[in-house]
Amino acid sequence: MDKNIHHHIPGSQFSTHNGQLVISSGIQTLDSLLGNGIPIGTVVLIEEDFHGCYSKVLLKYFLAEGIVSTHSTFIASQDVNPYHIIKELPAVIESDPEVGDSAVSKTSNNDKLQIAFRYQNLPSYDSDYGPKENKDFGHIYDLSKTIDVSDIENSDICCWTGLRIENGTKTYSNPAYNELLKSIKNKIKEGKFFLKDNPEKRSMLRIGIHSLGSPMWLPHRKSLQSIDGTRDLDKFIFCLRALVRSAYAVAMVTVPTHLYHEMSLERCIHSSDIALRLQAFSGTELENNQSLNEYHGFFYLTKLAAVNSLVSKHPGPVEYVFKLRRKRFSIEILHLPPDIQDDNKETGKKHGNKAVHSMGCSGANSHPLDF
């Protein structure tokens, strides 16, 4: 591939790891997790949290980044009107809104906790904002503000609602899947995003599909199949990947996987390139866990395909957590706090238990059966 052509695509850069052309997901921590960004021609699968609101935030970041980088956008949803999602996209801002706050808290932390001088000036490992390689790549967004209407009007946005669906295909039990694939293909063709096309100005297509495989995508009554009974979902992701591979396009698909059986889910992950899972704490036992109360959920990087390379950049068994603040969504490595307080309690409890339950010849005077 001729690198000079790619240089003209705004909002993209070459990965330092494998030379692959990547685009930003809109969240800088996620970009660095994925190895500089999302490689073009890939499908990102997001397993939705139970409520579905955190996965929606990820999708919004992805689409907002596309609009700011003047990429074309294709958005599909049957559950909500895709135009509402576009209207709620976060606004881009110059500097990080909460970087000041964290700096203040860091200094106050320094007063409390003295660390060896050798380590004091080292950058922290999971700091969100490392040195930026490319000014054009990745932006900062404020979730409390929404994008300007004029920005939406000036962008190339295509919405798909699934309202006009023709029958007459046997590949899928719900013709909506076929219809969506056709629409995406047409969009790629019209916008000249195929690799073989030679448009005057090369651009990128971002495809966002919200809540694919939700009950709105259920097979029709005649097919008599349950939600797990059809292979529609994984077939669709497989076809989508084939389509996206041959184009300057990236697809982000959120799926309410908690409605599906594990087997169907694994097929979907197999057909995608990058798979992420959001597991919110709210409504589960983890909600009351002291060491997790700062965060909103676990962030799992289930799959990270090695594109254009033999080595996957998957970080291995590291646990990530996410939190959604008023203005910003962030992903961090989970560090458990020092276990000082609990330790005392634990030992105290152990002693207590021993006094009650032990039945040996230990010679503790209080015990009635000791001898």
Next chain:
Amino acid sequence: MLKSYLTQPPYQKFIIIQDTLTENGKPIFDYLLQHNLERFDNKIHYYLVQGNEKHCPQNPKITVHNLKINSQNWDTDNRINITQIAEGLQKRDIIFVDSLAHCIFQYGLAETYRLFNMLKNEIGVAQIVALLHLDLLDSKWKTVELFNFLSTLSMKVQPKFSSEHGRIQYQCKKSGGRVVKQIEEYYFQNGKLETKKIEKLDPKKLLENASRPEINPDDLATFKISLTDKEEESRSQLVLPYLPKDENSSTEGGQIFYKFDEQDDWDEEDPDDDLDI
């Protein structure tokens, strides 16, 4: 807490009451209907899929749509199309459906879900309240999970447990991503629904309270120490061979007199003194 979710703003968009034949959810459904009638001026649409039209509350604010009439299209009368009714709705309307399961039987799972999704998201009606009979569902279709995905407040009526009041297990999705899952007790007082949090006992406290009762050696030993009344009685009646027998005591034998030595090692202590028995 459940009461405030049901009756105070922000009002839940889609409430599902799951009930069974033994645990009836109709009283809660009727209460919500009554509550909406008293409180708001909104138009209420009552979709009659299961019950009898005579039992519907008569009120000018309520429009009853009897969907049972000619449901199979066998009659020459015009069949009421549920989608057509839905399309004529407005944002402020409130919808009550007396059986979601019957709705699914009539229109199919996919179509019913589409309809409710349209009501909730596209038209954006003020509130939907639906009764879902769990006995009528096949778990293979995952109907409950699918509708829970759409609902904002899903309640399941549960039987009484160590209390005079029935229970409701509910799950409420709040805006901002919070999900509340709880079990509460409910009862009706003067026709009003009251809910009460079930006081969960702290297991640690329970352990502390339970660990120091009177120490009973029976519970601690791996063998049986004490005797039952019957055993005690038979023991008392047993005559041991070395004991003087009544008939011989006067005629024969002698007595043993123990004479202490000068340095006799007589132990007067009870050997079982340390047992606390």
